[in-house]
Amino acid sequence: MTVLEGATVRLRPPAVEEYPLLFGWFNDPEVVAPYDRFSVDTMDSFVASVESASTDPSSLAPRFVVERRTTPGPIGFVGHYKPHPVLEYLEVWYVLGDTAARGRGYGKEAVGLLIGHLFATTAFARIGAVCDVENVPSFRLLEGLGLRREATLRSALFHHGRWHDVYAYGVTRPEWSARTPPG
Numbered sequence: 088m089t090v091l092e093g094a095t096v097r098l099r100p101p102a103v104e105e106y107p108l109l110f111g112w113f114n115d116p117e118v119v120a121p122y123d124r125f126s127v128d129t130m131d132s133f134v135a136s137v138e139s140a141s142t143d144p145s146s147l148a149p150r151f152v153v154e155r156r157t158t159p160g161p162i163g164f165v166g167h168y169k170p171h172p173v174l175e176y177l178e179v180w181y182v183l184g185d186t187a188a189r190g191r192g193y194g195k196e197a198v199g200l201l202i203g204h205l206f207a208t209t210a211f212a213r214i215g216a217v218c219d220v221e222n223v224p225s226f227r228l229l230e231g232l233g234l235r236r237e238a239t240l241r242s243a244l245f246h247h248g249r250w251h252d253v254y255a256y257g258v259t260r261p262e263w264s265a266r267t268p269p270g
């Protein structure tokens with residue numbers, strides 16, 4: 088079992104008894120809203136996606152829950168996926184389902200742990216992320232970790248009744264290695 092320990096948060100695989108909580112976050116528009124949409128259709132399909140994720144590089148399922156080191160129990164979850172059938176890189180995603188835990192640095196620390204883990208355990212030379220241009224906490228998190236805004240994908244995401252522009256961010260392996268402090 089892979090467990091990633093940071094200064095204040097821990098990333099670990101989801102436990103079976105936590106699936107209902109995580110499924111609820113995926114389907115709660117107040118958690119993922121207003122900027123994104125991660126919903127799946129049914130609890131059964133959610134469980135199947137979580138349990139098959141380790142053999143599916145393109146899976147959008149949660150790969151780790153995020154918990155405070157001082158207080159057990161999920162406050163969020165993160166994942167990674169290969170977004171393109173030809174291009175060789177990974178993208179990360181992240182949600183703090185416990186909205187009271189937001190704005191305290193947990194998200195940034197969790198995503199930093201995840202990106203560091205991916206560079207340490209895969210051969211990919213680039214890790215990316217995409218976010219709605221209106222999602223200020225998300226792109227500030229990415230910029231705080233040293234990812235660069237590389238593009239604006241116009242009208243790439245549909246939610247809340249309209250098309251939204253999306254920023255594409257990325258960091259290369261040498262850039263990540265050169266960070267101070269290293270992630």
Ligand SMILES: CC(C)(COP(=O)(O)OP(=O)(O)OC[C@H]1O[C@@H](n2cnc3c(N)ncnc32)[C@H](O)[C@@H]1OP(=O)(O)O)[C@@H](O)C(=O)NCCC(=O)NCCS
Nearest residue numbers: 181182183189190191192193194195218224225227228231
């Ligand atoms: C995006 C999310 C994971 C950020 O996690 P977080 O723990 O709240 O963020 P952090 O406390 O680590 O802060 C990260 C950066 O965003 C900034 N930030 C956090 N909340 C903010 C807010 N409400 N408004 C503006 N900036 C904010 C912080 O100041 C920090 O920037 P800095 O390093 O330049 O100071 C969290 O807000 C969330 O779960 N949002 C809903 C789901 C979502 O949007 N996921 C991403 C989809 S692309």
